Every structure is written in C-alpha cells, then in structure tokens.
Amino acid sequence: MSLPATTRAAVLTAHGSALTVQDIPLPDKLEPGAALVEITCTTLCGTDVHLWAGGMTFPGMLPMVLGHEMVGTIVAVGDGAADTLGRPLSAGDRIGWSESTCGNCFGCTVLREPVACSDRGYGFRQRADTWPYATGGLVKHCYVTPGAAKLLLPDDVKDTWAAMAGCAAKTVLRAFDRVGGIRPASTVVVQGAGALGIFATAVARIAGAGKVITVGAPDERLRMAGQFGADATVSVSLGSDGCVQEVLRLTDGKGADHVFDFAGAPSVGKEAIAMAAQRGTVAVVGSTGPADNEVPLGTVMGKELSVVGSLNGDISDYYRAIQFFSTFAGRMPWDDLFSEPVGLQGASAALAAMSELNQIKAVVDPRLP
Template sequence: MPTSTRAAVLTEHGAPLHLTELPLPSDLEPGAALVRVSCATLCGTDVEIWSGRMSFPGMLPMVLGHEMVGEVVAVGTGTRDALGRDIAVGARIGWSESTCGECYGCVVLRQPVACAKRGYGFLQRADVHPYATAGLCEYVYVVPRAAKLLLPDDLPDTWTAMAGCAAKTVLRAFDKVGGVRAGSRVAVQGSGALGLFATAVARLSGAGTVITVGAPPSRLDLAGDFGADATVDIAEGTTVDQVLDLTDGRGADLVMDFAGAPTVGAEAVAMAAQGGRVVIVGTTGPGSNPLPLGTVMGKELTVQGSLNGDIADYHHAIEFFQSFADRMPWDRLFGTPVGLSAAHDRIEAMHRLDEVKAVIDPRLP
C-alpha cells in the first residue's frame, strides 16, 4: 500500500498549483478505502475556489476536485457502498461527500444535503490528517462516511465522475421543482457544464421549447447540440426581452438558474410566465442578490431553491447516463485528459471559459 501520493495543492488563490507529495494514512479505518484516481473532472466550484471568489479563513492549503472515480487499492474492515454492496480491492468506484447520520438534517429531515457535518474531500486541508481526500491526487483516502458507489462498466470515467456533482445537482433541481411539463417552455440561465447538461435534460424530458441563456458564443453553439431551440447571449444586454420574444411574450414556464450572476434572480422572475416556476441552483455565497418580491407575488410564481445533491441523486445520475447514453454528445462537455502537472493550465482555461469541463488523469505525467 502506498505511503504517499503526488498531489496538486492550492496554496494561494489565483496562483499556480503546487505539485508535491502528501502522506497517506498507514491504517485504513473501518469503512474507508484507498483509491488510485483514474479521472477527475473539474467543476465550477473548483474554479471559484482557485480564483478566490469562494473562500473562507483557514481553508488553504487544499487539494481541489470533488468529481472523481478510481480503482480501489485497499479497504478498511466492512467497507461497502451506499447500497450495501461490498467494495473489494480492484473495484471501480465513485464517491461524494460524507454525512454524519446523526444530526437533525440526517435523522429528522432525512436530507443528506442538510447534514450539519457534511464533509467534502476538497474542503480537507492538505497539511492535516488524512491529507489527500480530493481529486487532484494520484491516490485518495476515501473516509468511512463518504457516499461511495460501485460503478457500472458500460460508462466512461468522465461521465461517472461528472455524475458525482454536476449531473446530480442538475437532476435534483429538476426533481425539486417538479420536473418538466410536456410541451412547456424552459429557460436555462447559464451555459457552463450545469447549464448545458440542464439544457439536455429539459429536451429529453419533453420540453416544447428550450432556451439557453449565457456566453460566450462558442458555448451557445454547443447548447444547440444539447437540445436548445434558441440561445440568448448575455453580452447583448437584452436577456429578458429576448426570452419574452422567443416565448410570444408569455415568458418561460420554468426558469432554472445555473449561472449565479448578481442579476440572475431579478431576470429569472422577469422572464418567467404567469404561474411559472423558478429554481435557484447557481447562486452561491453570502452575497445579497435582489429578488423582486412584487413580481413573484403578481405572477404567482413558485420559487424553489436546490442545493447540490445527495447519494440518491448521484445514483440517479448514473442511471440517467445509462438510459440516455446515445441521445446526446456527452463527450463534448469534456476536455482532453491531462496529468497533474497541467491541472493549473486547465483551471485557467475554464476560468477564461475556453473549456467546459477539464479532465485530469493523475496517472499521466
């Protein structure tokens, strides 16, 4: 069993990642696993943390990456996946955040996303035991309470990695807001990985018209490949007017925020139809964003928040990719795999909007 691992560590916001060796635990706790990472797909959250837009005191140094899969090289006693299946050495697994199973959110609400001690591997400091728990490592220590899943052989690493955050987040949002009514008008705010995936989900769910709002033009062109009937470029500055024009003045029956820009809330309710639904997913952080409550009341809108996703959503995301494997060009969401030494370049590319989802294979040079 390896005693250390190569890792790309964030030591300063906006600075290059530091390639170094991190120690690995010598003994595996019951329920834990040691995994050699085969694929980590970077998420918008990784870019926000790297840039410093999402930050809090004492978080650095850290290893980024929370969408990953890999091969199990060692297990602790009684290590099983979320469905109770034994995890053996050599198994291919994905995993997500840990939950305590004891707090009000876990026990009373029965909502893992409400866990008071919810723990993401990428929030573990890289200078504190167990050191290596996030995706930009060659080997990762998967803690006992992390939500683990044995993965099917028929799905690529990139898809199953994305299922661990981006895909499950989108699918949960659709579930929370009640899904898509057949033939309805759907407006998706945001043309990143979540927005593009949501565009595809809306199309596959039977929407009559799907409108993707975002930038740059290359992303909007890609949205067409994922089922958008029309796109709106935010650079043109007439976002709401364009959505209203595309919906014969009525607005969208379902508006989904995957962008998180300061103006998104006001624009979402403005472009929503009478009696429409708005789901907020992309807005993060403590900042205050205005929401015109008079419009919410006057249009009798339903406004729903949706936070990431849990192990059930993760499982649904795997099933979704299996069911619709041939229906969308999923591989176009992903960049060319690179090793840890090029991870910083790929984060910068995502920050420039030159790449939708960077792919890191720590086994590469």
C-alpha cells in the first residue's frame, strides 16, 4: 500500500504561543521494526505544559510536536515489526508504546535500565522539520520508531487509560516499586494533586494503605483526591509550615511511613523530610527542574529515612500500568480524570487550561475537526 506523504500536526513554533496546525512530512518508507500509526487518543502531560510554556527548553528544539502519551491503530509496519512480547504487529492492531532506547549504551547494557539510556527517544526530542518528523502525539499519523517498545493493548483498557499509562501512570507505579511497595495499613502522604498525585492517591488506597493524605491545590482537585481514596487532604494555602503541622496532626505526631513527591515545588523536599515518620521512606518523583531544593540532611540521618529517586518509567512499568487499569477498572472513577476530547485545533486551548489548573488530563483526538 502507498503511505501518506504528510500528516496533519499541531506544531510548537514558539514557547507560550498557540500551536500551528500544519502538514508535516512523513518518512517515505518504514524502517524494519517501525510502524505508522493513526493516533486515536493523546493525553497531555505536565511535561507537555512545561515544554509549551518554556519551563523546559534546550537549544534547537523548535519546531516540535508535543505529546508522549498516545495510542492508535497501525496503518502499516516495517519488516519484522513486533511488540515487546514478540507478538507480530500488523495493520489494524491497536497499540501503545514506550519511548525508544538505543540498546547499546552503559545504561541499556550494563545497568540494564531503559530509563538510564543515554539516548531515550521521546517525541519531544524530535524536531518537526527533520527526519523522521512526526514522533509526537499531536499528529494524525505518528511514526513509531524501531527502538520504541510497542505493546498490543487489551480491549478492556480504554484509549484514555492506555494513553495515560504511557507516562503518568507508569511513573507512579515505578515510584511505588522503587520504595518497595506499600506496607499494609501504613500511612501515605502524596504531595501534589495533579494527574500523578491523584493517581498515586488511588494506587496507595488500592495497595492497602491505612491512611492516605493528599497535599496540594486547588480545592477542586483536593475534592477529587477524596473521590480517589484520600482519607484527608491538606491545602498548600496553609503554607509550608502549616502543611507540615497539619500532616503531623493527622498522623498523631508520628508523620507518614511513605511520602511521595509528585509536586516539584521548591519547598517540597524540606516538607517531605519533615512529614516523614521515623524510618520512613521518601520518593522524589516530581522535582524535575534545575533549581536546587532545600533538604535537611541532619533530619534524614536522625530519622534514618530512606530517600529514593524515581525517573519516569520503562516498558515494564508501562506494561504494569496497562495491567493495573485492566485489573482495577471498576475500583475508581478513572474517567473523571479526563476532559472532553478536542481535535488538533483545540490543543492550544487545552494546554492553556492545564497550565491554569482548569483541567487534569486534557485529551486530544486528532480525528476530530
């Protein structure tokens, strides 16, 4: 079959500006192991908002196509294309995928950690005016590179859930794995009430936590955190010291057995250490910016805390995120996390709404007008 020569895309050409909907090229042939996919759903992530606003930038990145949480239907495949479990892929298959890895660097070969790959292939690392052009999610057709870890999706996991699994959900599940899981009846504090924080609240509840406390804002998101399993919520309007004191009050002065940073605010490190119980664990997940955060090392020592970092996730975490949604489909109101889908023309407004905290997970369906 003949492949389309171009695809419609919403392209970021200047930080903070409206995306430009235009046609961009597609590769004229598929590499072995690659796939051309018609996108059916892209969910926007906080990283997309930061990239759009210019909070995350690097020289020569523009123009680019945002979006790294997406699913779609295969239009065509290169020779030997298979998913991560070795299942052959063909036109008509519904797939999701994790970012590509090189397979040759120290991280890939010696550490055997895909997240440590020195050349991870996120869509937002690909300029829209150079080959292979369309690897981000805000496109009608996406070129899925040979090194991207592809996964055939089960029918019982909705497009929105499967897209979110591609970053937000797998990031949360990896963080829970990094701390060794949640001890039954333990106390968990989740810092942040965005998509990751609310999903982490649900995971903590499902994992058997005795008490889950979500710290964040605005109030509407804290109310939603209650719907996703939070026993108590704490508004950041109380200020840094006020949040810590409220968490200590809610835990009878002991603090939390597990504290998860999904917020990344400048004060979050100091607060997490103060909120943690003796011999508790702190997972740093949301502090991605270049600014230094204050961390009282004396308290880490005195409390004998375990502090771990957790970076995004890999195909293993993505697979487990898909299985999580399949297993716990009815446990939480997952659909409430997502806004009504819009087409590529509405992507700019969706990014702006997320930046203003008016949406948790914006949804773009490039098939819509």
